[in-house]
Amino acid sequence: MKVLEAKNLNKYFYNPKKFKVLENLDLAVEKGDFVSITGKSGSGKSTLLYLLSTMDTDFEGSININGSEMQGRSNSWLADFRNHHIGFVFQFHFLLPEFSVLKNVMLPGLKRAAFPPQELEQKAMDLLKLLDVQDQALKRATLLSGGQQQRVAIARALINDPLILMGDEPTGNLDSKNTGLVFDLFKKLSAEKHQTMLIVTHDEEFAKNTGKTIHISDGRID
Numbered sequence: 001m002k003v004l005e006a007k008n009l010n011k012y013f014y015n016p017k018k019f020k021v022l023e024n025l026d027l028a029v030e031k032g033d034f035v036s037i038t039g040k041s042g043s044g045k046s047t048l049l050y051l052l053s054t055m056d057t058d059f060e061g062s063i064n065i066n067g068s069e070m071q072g073r074s075n076s077w078l079a080d081f082r083n084h085h086i087g088f089v090f091q092f093h094f095l096l097p098e099f100s101v102l103k104n105v106m107l108p109g110l111k112r113a114a115f116p117p118q119e120l121e122q123k124a125m126d127l128l129k130l131l132d133v134q135d136q137a138l139k140r141a142t143l144l145s146g147g148q149q150q151r152v153a154i155a156r157a158l159i160n161d162p163l164i165l166m167g168d169e170p171t172g173n174l175d176s177k178n179t180g181l182v183f184d185l186f187k188k189l190s191a192e193k194h195q196t197m198l199i200v201t202h203d204e205e206f207a208k209n210t211g212k213t214i215h216i217s218d219g220r221i222d
């Protein structure tokens with residue numbers, strides 16, 4: 001079953017003249033696929049992920065996720081859709097500095113209000129444990145190392161059991177041990193919980209071991 005299908009995507013930026021960043025992209029991802037997106041710096045990987053995650057709505061073409069068209073939707077509709085279906089790990093984590101690690105992970109779940117806070121707290125702790133940062137749970141987010149913050153950001157992206165997890169170089173800050181831990185977790189979630197993984201990476205070893213690789217050069221899929 002297709003969980004995401006993009007057709008004839010075109011994306012322009014203005015810096016300062018109009019230029020085409022993504023050109024006539026078509027892609028389809030099946031439910032439970034573990035997909036990596038690779039390509040040189042500046043090829044358009046982050047731009048593509050921002051479109052597919054519905055955070056950037058300025059594009060031509062069609063993006064269908066879980067049977068719903070994303071083109072033309074209001075920002076509030078998209079925010080709610082993301083909260084229910086998409087987890088996103090940013091390249092530069094963006095944890096909220098004023099909150100604890102635990103609160104950061106719980107926040108998207110509190111917004112959703114699908115579980116009572118106690119259950120949510122347990123779920124957040126379980127995720128922190130899977131990512132081996134459970135002993136940092138009560139610290140303020142900014143006291144953690146870059147790699148620890150990145151793993152917390154992954155836990156946060158998973159708190160609502162997203163249909164699709166998207167990550168923009170989510171292992172970019174991690175050593176090989178923690179990269180392996182995150183890779184194994186993504187693989188397990190895709191295989192056992194049929195969560196779809198769409199991960200931008202420049203780590204060739206990581207990409208080689210995913211089920212499918214989409215390679216971008218100059219805004220086109222090879």
Ligand code: ADP
Pocket residue numbers: 013014015021039040041042043044045046047048
């Ligand atoms: P990648 O993630 O593959 O390194 P990006 O998607 O970040 O590449 O960028 C693709 C191209 O678009 C690059 O030429 C980059 O300079 C340009 N670009 C990215 N973001 C913007 C923006 N907000 N405004 C103008 N140009 C941008």
Ligand code: MG
Pocket residue numbers: 045046047168
């Ligand atoms: Mg990028």
